[in-house]
Amino acid sequence: MLQVKHILENKEQVIEGLKKRNLDAETLVQQIIDLDLERKTSIVKVEDLRAEGNKKSKEIGGLFKEGRIEEANAAKLEVQKAKTEQKNLEEELNNIEEKFRNLLYQIPNVPHTTVPSGSTEEDNEEVYSEGIIPILHEGAKPHWEIVKKKNIVDFETGVKITGAGFPVYKGKGARLQRALINFFLDEAEKSGYAEVIPPLLINEASGIGTGQLPDKEGQMYHVTGDNLYLIPTAEVPITNIYRDLILNENELPKKNCGYTPCFRREAGSYGKEVRGLNRLHQFDKVEIVQVVHPDESYQVLNDMVEHVKELVRKLKLPFRILRLCGGDLGLTSALTFDFEVYSTAQERWLEVSSVSNFETYQSNRLKLRFKKDKEKPQLAHTLNGSALALPRIMAALIENNQDINGDICIPEVLQKYTGFSKI
RNA sequence: AGUGGAGUGGCCGAGCGGCUUAAGGCGCACGCUUGGAAAGCGUGUUGAGGUGCAAAUCUCACGGGGGUUCGAAUCCCUUCUCCACUACCA
Known part of the structure; x- marks a missing residue:
């Protein structure tokens, strides 16, 4: 706040x-x-x-x-x-x-001066794009048909076990997920982020700390028996590591990364938007989080954007970066850049990352401060970004990399993780 | 999950209704001492909020919340965490 x-x-x-x-x-x-x-x-x-x-x-x-x-x-x-x-x-x-x-x-966070005004995603400002949108052969298919044919993601069985939006990844599909997770984590560690494996359930205080509560309660799964919530993103438990702390100025910046499944109720979503891997109730994501000195947060936001850029670039996916307009900006954020990759068979852009600077909005709730010698403690700035969310990356990879035989080519950087080059 | 015990400052640890303004120690910072250092001695050592131009001063905080009392670290209720034993389990 x-x-x-x-x-x-x-x-x-x-x-x-x-x-x-x-x-x-x-x-x-x-x-x-x-x-x-x-x-x-x-x-x-x-x-x-x-x-x-x-x-x-x-x-x-x-x-x-x-x-x-x-x-x-x-x-x-x-x-x-x-x-x-x-x-x-x-x-x-x-x-x-x-x-x-x-x-x-x-009261939401006050948008940064560079945030464009606007009400819907139409008003987001494209600030960067890279890569070439591939021209697919005749008869190219959307990813949900390919994964079914290859039997690497099984939506129906997920429905039986849990419900819609909880797919079962199988065989090479599971392996590809694991490859992406490891690739993203390794890249994050190379950029200086220390890995953590946080809890997947959070208490009320943590939810309030990062701003999911009290406003967005309906978006999280609530375990009422113990009054705990399933995390909608690793941002929540990782940022809350620093709740109620007064750090030494020289401990900044704090850089963490972590892989977790994320759980979102996504009430009210339907149709083409949620088809296949486009929108799930449970999905995997690697998150990067930083706690920094207020003077440095916008430079750091830039660094984080560069980090994510490098990931998408290495996966050879065409992407664009959007500066979110005021209407599309999350409650807690002052400035957010969204990354979208192009999913060629669906002919649409898919959001795969969101990188934000929260300035002191979260730290004020978290009581996350730092101190220089005898000076008064002051609020730190917090930032985070997806690096990256997996399902839509997988969707785009599958669609963009399908060859004439209907096989999926695995990007080179992932091959040492998958152990195969084709599905 | 059951039963018992315990949670006090950066850390250890005393206090168990009013000389607590939280003893004592450790650590840390500064000063004295010294050729320099150690030891020794001295001083200081939390956070939030209010009033005030300021100096200063007041309020709150002994795991969290609530209560009893003129007065609570101390008594009561509740909740969380840790330890021990029992039960269960990967």
């Missing part, structure tokens, strides 16, 4: 910035400012009473020690009365603070 101080000091700038999200935040921001004032007034009242109470209690302690029992008892009665008022005021303060927090949770 945004820092209150930042809102107070940059009211107009915040409201103006949020317009890019097609959000008129005027009322909301004003409510927050008003409530903050109310909050402070209430704090003063409560703390004054507390201070007085503390003083009196100490005096009573002294009276008892001196054996002045009657005076002490009289003082007790007096304080007891004052407590009622204090309790009421404390309750009032609690209410204000809860309301205040809820309002703050509602």
Whole structure:
């Protein structure tokens, strides 16, 4: 969430910035400012009473020690009365603070100055593209037909076991998944990211920390028996490693990568969009995460984009990079670049990575700070990116690399991981 | 999962209703001392929030939340984590 101080000091700038999200935040921001004032007034009242109470209690302690029992008892009665008022005021303060927090949770991150305004993905700005879209032979097929024929991804069995969106990868299909995971992890480690294997279930505090809760609860699978959530992305557990920490400035940047399955309910999705591997409830992804000094976060965002570029390039997939417009930007992000690869048989672009700078939006919720010597701790910046999400990469590879015989050619960089060059 | 025990500052560890303003130690930082260092001595050593131009000052935090009390690290309830034993299991 945004820092209150930042809102107070940059009211107009915040409201103006949020317009890019097609959000008129005027009322909301004003409510927050008003409530903050109310909050402070209430704090003063409560703390004054507390201070007085503390003083009196100490005096009573002294009276008892001196054996002045009657005076002490009289003082007790007096304080007891004052407590009622204090309790009421404390309750009032609690209410204000809860309301205040809820309002703050509602305000999305302020988009970076370079974010284009716009409402849908149509308004995203293409900033880069690379690679040649292959011309497929007559009779080329979409990936869902190829994987069926080759028996490497079995959707029907997944439906039987769990439901739609939970495919079973088989044989060389499974092997290809594993190859991609290992390839992505090795590349990440080469770029200096330390690998972690995090939990796949997270608690409520972690969900709030990275911004999935309270707003996007419906998108995660909720294990109600234990009040845990299946991770929608490794971003959540990996970033939460640093929750409640005060790092030394010289420990920055923190760079982590991790492979995890991801679980998304994707309520409301249907049709061509979800066909085959296009949109799944469970999918594999390698994620890269950084915690950095605020002065460096945009340089780092660039580095992360370059890292992802290199991955897609090595897989020889045609891709483009989009700067997300305000309307398409996630709640917590200040600037996001999406990577899309071209899936030739479907004749459409598929999003395979999203690289974002959250500035202090997450770290403020996470209480993730760093400190230089004796200076006051300050919030770090957090970033993350998919590097990469597997199913759509697989879809594009399968479609783009099908040859005249209907076989799938494995890109050279993957062959040492797969152990075969064709499926 | 059951039963019992325990969670105190950067770390160890005392305190078990009011001289706690959290003892003592270790570590760390600075100073004195020294040719230099060690030892020794001295000083300091958390975070959040409020008031104030500032100096300063107040509030909150002893795993988390709630309660009892004029007053809670200390008593009660609840929850989490760790340890031990029992049961189960890859």
